[in-house]
Amino acid sequence: xxxxxxxxxxxxxxxxxxxxxxxxxxAARANISxxxxxxxxxxxxxxxxxxxxxxxxxFNFISGQELMTNMKKQVKNLHIKIINDTILKILTKKKKFIxxxxxxxxxSDSIIIATGAIARxxxxxxxxxxxxxxxxxxxxxxxxxxKNKPVAVIGGGNTAIxxxxxxxxxxxxxxxxxRQNTFRAEKILIKRLMEKCISKxxxxxxxxxxxxxxxxxxxxxxIKIQSVIxxxxxxxxxxxxxxxxxxxxxxxxxxxxxxxxxxGYIILNKKSKFFTTETNYPGIFAAGDVVDNVYKQAITAxxxxxxxxxxxxxxxxxx
Numbered sequence: 001x002x003x004x005x006x007x008x009x010x011x012x013x014x015x016x017x018x019x020x021x022x023x024x025x026x027a028a029r030a031n032i033s034x035x036x037x038x039x040x041x042x043x044x045x046x047x048x049x050x051x052x053x054x055x056x057x058x059f060n061f062i063s064g065q066e067l068m069t070n071m072k073k074q075v076k077n078l079h080i081k082i083i084n085d086t087i088l089k090i091l092t093k094k095k096k097f098i099x100x101x102x103x104x105x106x107x108s109d110s111i112i113i114a115t116g117a118i119a120r121x122x123x124x125x126x127x128x129x130x131x132x133x134x135x136x137x138x139x140x141x142x143x144x145x146x147k148n149k150p151v152a153v154i155g156g157g158n159t160a161i162x163x164x165x166x167x168x169x170x171x172x173x174x175x176x177x178x179r180q181n182t183f184r185a186e187k188i189l190i191k192r193l194m195e196k197c198i199s200k201x202x203x204x205x206x207x208x209x210x211x212x213x214x215x216x217x218x219x220x221x222x223i224k225i226q227s228v229i230x231x232x233x234x235x236x237x238x239x240x241x242x243x244x245x246x247x248x249x250x251x252x253x254x255x256x257x258x259x260x261x262x263x264g265y266i267i268l269n270k271k272s273k274f275f276t277t278e279t280n281y282p283g284i285f286a287a288g289d290v291v292d293n294v295y296k297q298a299i300t301a302x303x304x305x306x307x308x309x310x311x312x313x314x315x316x317x318x319x
Contacts, residue, residue, distance in 0.1 A: 009034070009107060010108065011110050011112065011312055012110075014115055015039060017045065017068070018046070018071065018301040019288025023112045023287060023306070024078075024309075029078070035106060036075065037101075038082060043072075045117070046298055047064050049142060088253070097109070097110070111285065113258075114301075114305055115290055116288055118247065119247055120246045122243055124210065126212060127243070130213055130220050134221075137243050143166060146240035150236070150239065151175070152176070153241075154242070155246075160176065160178070161193050164176045176204045176206075177205045179209045181206060208225045208226060209225065211225060220238065222236055223241060249263070259280040266279055274315075275315065277291075287307065
C-alpha cells in the first residue's frame with residue numbers, strides 16, 4: 001500500500017494528555033498548521049482518576065475522563081486535526097521531519113513530543129480490575145477520597161515515601177509495604193517517615209510483597225500481603241491502594257534520535273538561548289511527563305505544553 005503524504009504541516013504533536021492538548025490549543029491560537037496524534041492511550045494517565053478537584057477554575061468534581069474529553073473538544077473546535085494513530089518512527093531530512101505510522105507518512109517543520117509516562121505495574125491479576133476503584137497511582141490526585149480511612153502504599157523509593165507522608169495527613173492510617181529490607185529514598189524522607197511511625201500514623205511492613213487485592217463491585221476492601229522471609233500471609237483492611245513503584249516514560253521510539261537519560265526521560269537542551277523545551281535536536285521539543293520526573297502533575301504538564309507551543313512559534317519564526 002502506497003503511503004499518503006501530508007505536506008505543508010508546520011507542527012506535529014505526539015501525545016494526547018494535558019501537555020499535548022494544551023500545546024495544540026496554543027498552536028491553534030498562533031495559527032500554526034498542526035496535526036496531533038492521540039497514540040494508543042488517548043487522554044493519558046488522567047483517565048485512571050475517578051474524580052479531580054485541583055484543576056484551577058473547576059470547583060465541582062470532574063472525572064479524568066470528562067476533563068480530557070473537554071480538552072479534546074476544545075482543541076478540535078480550534079480546527080486542529082486529531083489523528084487516532086501511533087507513531088512508529090521519526091526520520092529527519094534537512095530541516096524537515098518525516099513522521100511514519102503504519103500506513104502513512106507526514107512531513108512537518110517541527111515536533112512536540114508529549115507522549116507522557118505510564119506508572120509501573122505490579123502485574124497482579126486484580127490490579128487492573130480495581131484501577132480507579134480503590135487502586136491509584138497518584139496520592140495527590142486521589143488521596144482526599146480516603147479521608148479518615150485506612151490506605152496502603154506499595155514501594156520504597158522517594159515517590160512511595162512522599163505518598164505515604166502525604167496520605168498520613170489525610171487518612172486514618174497508612175500501611176507502607178516494601179519488598180526490600182531497606183528504602184531507596186533520600187535520608188530526609190526516611191527520617192520523616194520514621195517520625196510518622198512513632199505516632200502510629202504510618203505502619204511499615206518490610207520485607208513484604210503484595211499477593212492479592214481484595215474487594216467487590218464497590219471497590220477495594222483489603223489486601224493480602226506476604227512476608228518475604230517467613231512466607232506468612234496477612235490481611236489488611238484498606239479502602240485505597242496507592243502503587244508507587246515508579247514511572248516509565250513513553251520515549252522508546254525516540255532513543256536513537258534524542259538524548260534520553262537512564263530512567264527514560266528526554267534530556268532538554270539547557271544550553272539553548274531561546275527555548276526552554278527544546279531537545280538536543282533543533283525543531284524537536286518535549287513537554288510533560290516525558291521530561292518531568294519531579295512534579296508529575298496534570299497542571300504542570302499542561303503548562304509545559306503551553307511553553308513548548310510558544311517555543312515552536314518562535315522557532316518557526318526564526319527558522
